[in-house]
Amino acid sequence: MDLLQLDALASLVLDGATVALPPDNSLPSCALVRALIRAGRKNLHLIGVPVSGYASDLLIGAGCVASIETSGVTLGEAGAAPRFVAALAAGTITVLDATCPAMHTMLQAAEKGVPFMPLRGIIGSDILAHRPDWKVIDNPFAPEIDPIVLLPALRPGFALFHAEMADTHGNVYVGRRRELATIAHASNRVLVTVEQVVDFDLLDDERLAPGTIGGAYVDHVAIAQRGAWPIGLPGCYDFDAAHFAEYARMARTDAGFQAYLQRYVYSDAALAAAE
Amino acid sequence: MAVALAALIQDPAAPPARHIAVGAASPIPAAACWLVRKAGANVRLSLLHKRRGNPFTEGTRELFDLAGQGRIDLFFLGGGQIDGQANINLIGTGDWPGSKVRFPGSFGSAFMYMMVPRTILFREEHSPRVFVPRVDIVSAPGISAPGVYRRGTAQALVTGKCVFGFDPARARFRLVSVHPGETAASVRAATGFDYDEPATVEDTPDPSAEQLALLRGAVCDEMLETYPEFCRRVWQREAQERVA
Structure with missing residues (x-):
């Protein structure tokens, strides 16, 4: 397994790539999404498995996305995904609806x-x-x-997600979020951020093995603590509902969204959090 | 609405609901299901968006695999638009894919509506812009052509004003009961599609004291984690609170 820095992980995803992301109730890597925005990625084709949320809306608002194939885009209780709706109305992205x-x-x-x-x-x-x-x-x-x-058959170029832990063999523990295993099995390259890399073999543990994606599927891992935030990571930290409400409020306008990016993606504090 | 939904879930005339699934963005149906369960009914509930204690260990596809096999008895669907033939539109208004107003998308509706024996449609806003003669875009059809595999369709439509029943043979709703403060005339004025109406329209029964106590207590306890905003708005309960 190849352990990289977060920015090096992001640099593997080239402009025009097809990128599969899990929704907000599963484990998107918001840290990696922020790194992609800082890297200025363009013309990504997003695949929502099976729906899309905050992470996709962020990429769309930042101008990284050409198209999205998904069964729905929503911020859940925080309401509609404002940048998705605005980009669709402006004609800057296309949507391929599915179920x-x-x-x-x-x-x-x-x-x-x-x-x-x-x-x-x-x-x-x-x-x-x-x-x-x-x-x-x-x-x-x-x-x-x-x-x-x-x-x-749908074979994404990349699968991006976050998990609690990986081991030095590249095995990644996702617990009951088995849709991440499906995405990993189906995608050409799998890039994962984790809270920590452990020094034992996850597959040697009978209790952890069923919730683990084998390292054969995992190309690269980077450590990103609180890398799911503002999404929660079950067992580690909770979903940040107040931040979601703040995002929904700020992202209503493009100016508000740009201010959000400055504060939470580009600022020194955001960069420090990514290291 | 939750109490009206609970009554429909337990309708003795309908096939039994042993396993009920509740999808995304469905706090009112979730409350109805918990009300049925907390009142003592033996039903299995699978709440798709529960962050902790998610019932599926094979990933989110497991809900659809269960439904494909016929192991889910009852599901709930809303709609940005719902028409008189029980077609639902979750995509948007105007031209494809929502040139006027874009809704979130169809989620699992195009599959679940046809695979589950009973679907209860729900929408709190009861207005002519929601209940239209014909949806602009069909996310999932209310009825299917002969020969197309389908286990069931809408049992009923519950709104903020009334309960409609659905007759799939005629592809038509009929007014069943009106909620407090509403009349047959007020429902007619707020509904964009045509439907049947009995000579005398019943009132939707008021919640009992026991039901209200359950909703504010044990039901809200179960919902706080998944639907904190809903619990705050409806029951003025914060996520940290628990009724002793």
Whole structure:
């Protein structure tokens, strides 16, 4: 396993990359997202697995994003994602709408190395009409007419997320957030920030092993303490609801959003926190 | 609304709800489910957005895998727009993908609405801009063409003013009861779609003293962590407080 500094980790994600991010109730690496903004990344294609939240809104507001494929973009109780809504209205990003189980299924097809997988439902939704890459076939196993949707495998260029710990073999403990394992299995390169690197093998521990992603999938790790913040890391620190409310308030306008970036992404204090 | 939802969950005429799932941004349905559970009903609740004690150990896809198998009996869906055929729109108004007002997106609706035997639709705002003759964009359809696999559809629509039942054979709502302070006429004036109306419209039953006590106490305790803002607004409870 290759342990890097946070900025070196961010420098691996090039302009135009396809980047899969978990939503705010899972473990996006907000530290890595802030580093990408400081590095001035452009034209990223975000993939929300299966939906998108604060981390995606931050990247969109900072002008890093060309498109987003997702089943929803929201700040949860803090309301709509203001920079996503503004960018869509201004025409500076495009959105490819999906539905949650379709996002999972497309990644599962990539996990298995098969070109597509079927999924029930969706027929009759306007999502299908706007997804020429999704096909409807007649179920070849059914005795009667049975239309069913086929979804193509989705292989993101990068998976970015945060976790409590990695070991020196590159194994990463994500606990019950197993959707991160699906993202890791399906993506070409996996970049992870962690609170700490432990000096024992996570896979030698029968209790930790089932919540661990094997190092074979993990390309690089960087230490970023409180790297999920303002998202919570279960068992370590809580979700920062007050900060979410502050973000939602400031990000209502572009000027407010720029002030937010200065305070929480570019300032010396933010930089010190990233080291 | 939570009490009306709770009554629908336990409707003896509907198939039993042994396993109920509650999705994102659904504090009122979550309160209704906890009310049913805290009143003693034996139901399994899977709350998708619980930060601690999340019920899924195979990732967030597990909810959809369960629903695909038919292991979820009841789900809840809202809508930025809902029309008279029970189509829901979570994408936006105007042209695709929401040229006038963009909503968050469809989440799991395009799958769950068709895979779960019973869906209760809910929306607190009862106005002609929400309840429209025809949604601008269909996130998930209320009814499907013959031959399209589907286990169920809307059982009911609960709003801030009333309860509607849904008849999938006719693809049409009927007014079931009006909440305190509302009349058949006030509901009609606030609804953009057409629906059936009985000669006499019942009142939605008031919450009992026991139900109110549960909502303010044990139900709120369960919801504080996932929905702190909702608990503050509705019950004036802060996240650190616990009723002894």
